[in-house]
Amino acid sequence: MHYTFLGPSGTFTEQALLSVDKAAESTRTPSTSVPAALEKVLGGEVDAAMVPIENSVEGGVTATLDAIASAQDARIIAEVLVPISFVLVAAPGTTLDDMQTISTHTHAWAQVRKWAEQTVPHAHYLPGSSTAAAALGLLTSENPGYEAAICSPIVAEQNPQLEVLASNIGDNKHAVTRFVLVARNHEIPAPTGADKTTLVVPLPEDRPGALLDLLEQFSTRGINLSRIESRPTGEFLGAYFFSIDVDGHIYDARVRDALRGLHRVSPGIKFIGSYPRADLRNTVTEDIHQDPAFDAARDWVESLFPEGRPEHLRHGI
Numbered sequence: 001m002h003y004t005f006l007g008p009s010g011t012f013t014e015q016a017l018l019s020v021d022k023a024a025e026s027t028r029t030p031s032t033s034v035p036a037a038l039e040k041v042l043g044g045e046v047d048a049a050m051v052p053i054e055n056s057v058e059g060g061v062t063a064t065l066d067a068i069a070s071a072q073d074a075r076i077i078a079e080v081l082v083p084i085s086f087v088l089v090a091a092p093g094t095t096l097d098d099m100q101t102i103s104t105h106t107h108a109w110a111q112v113r114k115w116a117e118q119t120v121p122h123a124h125y126l127p128g129s130s131t132a133a134a135a136l137g138l139l140t141s142e143n144p145g146y147e148a149a150i151c152s153p154i155v156a157e158q159n160p161q162l163e164v165l166a167s168n169i170g171d172n173k174h175a176v177t178r179f180v181l182v183a184r185n186h187e188i189p190a191p192t193g194a195d196k197t198t199l200v201v202p203l204p205e206d207r208p209g210a211l212l213d214l215l216e217q218f219s220t221r222g223i224n225l226s227r228i229e230s231r232p233t234g235e236f237l238g239a240y241f242f243s244i245d246v247d248g249h250i251y252d253a254r255v256r257d258a259l260r261g262l263h264r265v266s267p268g269i270k271f272i273g274s275y276p277r278a279d280l281r282n283t284v285t286e287d288i289h290q291d292p293a294f295d296a297a298r299d300w301v302e303s304l305f306p307e308g309r310p311e312h313l314r315h316g317i
């Protein structure tokens with residue numbers, strides 16, 4: 001396998017990729033942004049891309065949600081959870097008082113905002129393409145335009161020329177980022193009993209009850225939603241799609257049945273993948289929402305036509 005990830009080496013995204021089976025021995029090419037990583041996958045340059053999708057403190061990574069939603073054949077085939085801990089690094093001899101400007105990824109800055117307000121209230125923030133890119137910029141550029149960076153402790157370990165001025169500076173000590181491995185037209189991973197399915201569902205029409213129509217497709221089939229986010233499609237003001245994760249696999253009859261229902265309500269729906277959950281939590285459903293109940297229901301309706309399907313029932317029984 002040839003992978004790409006939001007780089008350079010030392011990002012949390014690389015940590016997520018290295019936890020994938022055999023990825024450490026595979027070819028890994030860094031990308032400078034999430035859209036660039038996904039373009040490499042869709043263009044066939046690499047087999048899969050590891051990208052951040054949501055953080056427990058700052059929420060969805062919109063670049064990922066939008067790029068996946070607009071891609072033709074993007075498939076999520078795995079997810080990874082990484083606990084997040086940040087350090088502040090600078091050139092040796094720099095003090096907190098010297099700090100005019102600090103650089104890091106925007107999602108990282110959002111997770112240390114309170115710490116920064118309390119500890120370095122005089123410092124400005126400069127967005128970086130990733131935490132590791134900000135840290136390495138201190139070493140590679142003569143005048144990076146900032147005196148310090150916020151990154152993972154791994155970057156500091158890998159680059160002893162950087163001095164750690166503060167550790168564990170995240171405002172929420174239990175922060176976690178969720179990453180997804182995205183491939184193109186990939187076969188669907190086998191169900192494990194602890195799976196998620198990701199969908200992109202355009203809001204069908206601007207009318208009362210449209211969202212309820214979508215949500216009902218899940219609730220009547222006993223399907224739990226673990227994430228739902230609305231994003232503008234970009235077409236015009238008020239045009240939205242929903243990025244949705246549900247518990248279950250497309251091999252589960254209730255999920256396939258819900259997809260049929262959703263397609264009637266919102267024909268532009270996209271299936272983005274069914275894949276094992278990183279937290280291994282089994283999906284629990286009542287008997288009436290399990291495969292045997294769907295089979296029994298179909299058999300019962302078929303039994304009402306003992307002579308076989310009448311000619312005019314074009315769509316089956």
Ligand SMILES: O=C(O)C(=O)C[C@]1(C(=O)O)C=C[C@@H](O)C=C1
Pocket residue numbers: 006010011012013014052055061084105107108129130131132177
């Ligand atoms: O900059 C990195 O190291 C990344 O992997 C990106 C990213 C993100 O996009 O959320 C990943 C995890 C942290 O929450 C902060 C930044």
